[in-house]
Amino acid sequence: MPRLVMKFGGTSVANMDRIRNVARHVKREVDAGFEVAVVVSAMSGKTNELIAFVEDASKLHDKGEYDAVVASGEQITSGLLAIALQEMSIPARSWQGWQIPIETSDAHGAARIESIRGDKIIAGFTAGQVAVVAGFQGIHSSTGRLTTLGRGGSDTSAVAIAAAIGADRCDIYTDVDGVYTTDPRIVPQARRLDRVAFEEMLEMASLGAKVLQVRSVEVAMVHKVKTFVRSSLDDPDDPKPGTLICDEEDILEQQVVTGIAFSKDEAQITLRRVADKPGVAALIFGPLADANINVDMIIQVVSNDQKTTDLTFTVVTADFERAKAILEKHKDGIAYETLQGATDVVKISAIGIGMRSHAGIAARAFKALADKGINIRAITTSEIKFSVLIDKDYTELAVRTLHSLYGLDKA
Amino acid sequence: MPRLVMKFGGTSVANMDRIRNVARHVKREVDAGFEVAVVVSAMSGKTNELIAFVEDASKLHDKGEYDAVVASGEQITSGLLAIALQEMSIPARSWQGWQIPIETSDAHGAARIESIRGDKIIAGFTAGQVAVVAGFQGIHSSTGRLTTLGRGGSDTSAVAIAAAIGADRCDIYTDVDGVYTTDPRIVPQARRLDRVAFEEMLEMASLGAKVLQVRSVEVAMVHKVKTFVRSSLDDPDDPKPGTLICDEEDILEQQVVTGIAFSKDEAQITLRRVADKPGVAALIFGPLADANINVDMIIQVVSNDQKTTDLTFTVVTADFERAKAILEKHKDGIAYETLQGATDVVKISAIGIGMRSHAGIAARAFKALADKGINIRAITTSEIKFSVLIDKDYTELAVRTLHSLYGLDKA
Secondary structure, eight states: OOEEEEEEOGGGGSSHHHHHHHHHHHHHHHHTTOEEEEEEOOOTTHHHHHHHHHHHHOTTOOHHHHHHHHTHHHHHHHHHHHHHHHHTTOOEEEEOTTTTTEEEOSOTTSOOEEEEOOHHHHHHHHTTOEEEEETTEEEETTTTEEEEOOTTHHHHHHHHHHHHTTOSEEEEEESSSSOBSSOTTTOTTOOBOSEEEHHHHHHHHHTTOTTSOHHHHHHHHHHTOOEEEEETTSOTTSOOOOEEEEOGGGOSSOOSOOEEEEEEEEEEEEEEEEEOOTTHHHHHHHHHHHTTOOOEEEEEEEOTTSSEEEEEEEEEGGGHHHHHHHHHHTHHHHTOSEEEEEEEEEEEEEEOGGGGGOSSHHHHHHHHHHHTTOOOOEEEEETTEEEEEEEGGGHHHHHHHHHHHTTOSOO | OOEEEEEEOGGGGSSHHHHHHHHHHHHHHHHTTOEEEEEEOOOTTHHHHHHHHHHHHOTTOOHHHHHHHHTHHHHHHHHHHHHHHHHTTOOEEEEOTTTTTEEEOSOTTSOOEEEEOOHHHHHHHHTTOEEEEETTEEEETTTTEEEEOOTTHHHHHHHHHHHHTTOSEEEEEESSSSOBSSOTTTOTTOOBOSEEEHHHHHHHHHTTOTTSOHHHHHHHHHHTOOEEEEETTSOTTSOOOOEEEEOGGGOSSOOSOOEEEEESOEEEEEEEEEEOOTTHHHHHHHHHHHTTOOOEEEEEEEOTTSSEEEEEEEEEGGGHHHHHHHHHHTHHHHTOSEEEEEOSEEEEEEEOGGGGGOSSHHHHHHHHHHHTTOOEEEEEEETTEEEEEEEGGGHHHHHHHHHHHTTOSOO
């Protein structure tokens, strides 16, 4: 029999009525002849409630205990959905991460899945049973402790389980009906994509599109899991297909640019008049890396005097204060004159596998943005995307400008 | 080092302030040199919230999924208390039932503990770590599924863990400061007992005193766990000792009657003019036993005609309608004339190991109750207790009468 993994997020399981609606989606696929594993998140609001408890207990809480507390949210939903399915005469049982087991690294709060055994779930299929899996959670096998996969981790649970049980498809149900060319709240002309390549989706997720956890796209890409993003708000008896994430070979009409993403979660740091000597980059970025701070969009400009350089880079907003403190502590070692920071910035990105074979794509953007009076603070490019850092106030204008420029507006 | 198990119920961990208060109680014992395992219930209200979810999902829910859902309440508290302890610089970690493991029967919703491994908790002690154990839950080893121990099950978790790790003492913290001669809300003269024998406590718990789960007392008695009932509302720096539950040999001044218990959770069923033939009791009680209905206080009176008998017994209120329905279904087989039922009854019991060596204890009660105009519907006696079934309206009067009669009023 064909196998299917279905994943439902927090708003899709927010209360019992919505959980019963999820059960109807599952019933449709069971009736269609699929062996089904359903992956569920915590009821919306639950995880935040649990995190608030933990933060009340201690600002500097033990991440292992954090995981023990927050993993309970998914446990609750898995049991409730199993009961709702049984109530529709569909045999079902809940599975916690440690029961399967879903083995992860010991990076509590942001663990990586290392292996998943599919045999127990498959044995359940053979017995005619739907598997309801608590997403987001796993177990670190050598300590036997509960772990969680970080925000959006249930997406990764779903795709990894699909790979482990050899599913024919993985459907990620969300509160939108697919992947869009950009956020429709900003650009009403945004179009739903029928298909998007794994590489594009990976860049979109990394660059700010919140539809899927980045790690889930990586896993889908590596294991070639045919993944759909679709809507849990659809009528369970008449669902729409959503967006298929697939190999680029499976996309017939490739666009040069597929989507425009943006991230407001950026902060800019500039070090002025850094001594331009070998090894200076290591002096700057070494301590940041040691503190687990990821650096993005690095730009180095040699000054007029040829002896010093200005160095600009971005970090996520949450790391901004920490990064500044570290750099100030190392000021003498690095030997810079001043440190400037800004959080009123946004990173706008255009993504498309077509960029590989088309030159001058980014240059057109620079001109279009300049024509609108938008100043570019930093630029980075890679094979299938480019990003510009601009003032946050220009976010919507810049996104709309690029969306039109690359012909993404719907007719 | 001496070892201690401390157990805190739902009201004692109702919010983070109360959990921090629990941590202070734990700190006191750690500072006093104890290796400590703390057993916690769900935050008060949590279990009811989870049960409401399950009942909304299905009236006839799968008990295995019920357990998966409700066990999450204790998981949350265990993580939060571990963090609160760490915040006070006390090394601590949470333990779920399946991590220890606490192995139980597969009777989901009312599982019995079958074995507990103490080695991991003891290894934690050696590393200077307080064990924070999620009470109420266990694992059925052959299926690997979560189980729960029924209402009040955390008491049993605590005592069983104390037995498994060879604890010197098990302290059950509640919202009262010990075991009383009877409910002080009914009899203001009720006295806190310094000591009570295991056998007496077992009868008290079985007969309506809600201070401990019956099963926890059985486990304490079998494994000779020195158990205190004490108050979590005490100042953590100046706690009172509470009531010690111990072997009767350890009680110097034995009372004839130690306590008066009462249970309003009783219903009376009388079958009139049952054919007085061999095997009739089996015809009546067999079907009830098959339906897992426990029968108590059976009284049989031969009628004047010597051919029929009247048979009266009690069941818990929750089983009343079901018991009546079963008996009506079997009316022809049993051959009785009429079935009468009453739920406006209460069972009043007097408990004391001194009854073994003193005759006529119950007879004094019958007279005292008659003097107050209280009609006795049924009587049962055993070695260390007797119970009378009376009209519910007379509950307080009867409890006060017996409490005074046996000299339990405080001076």
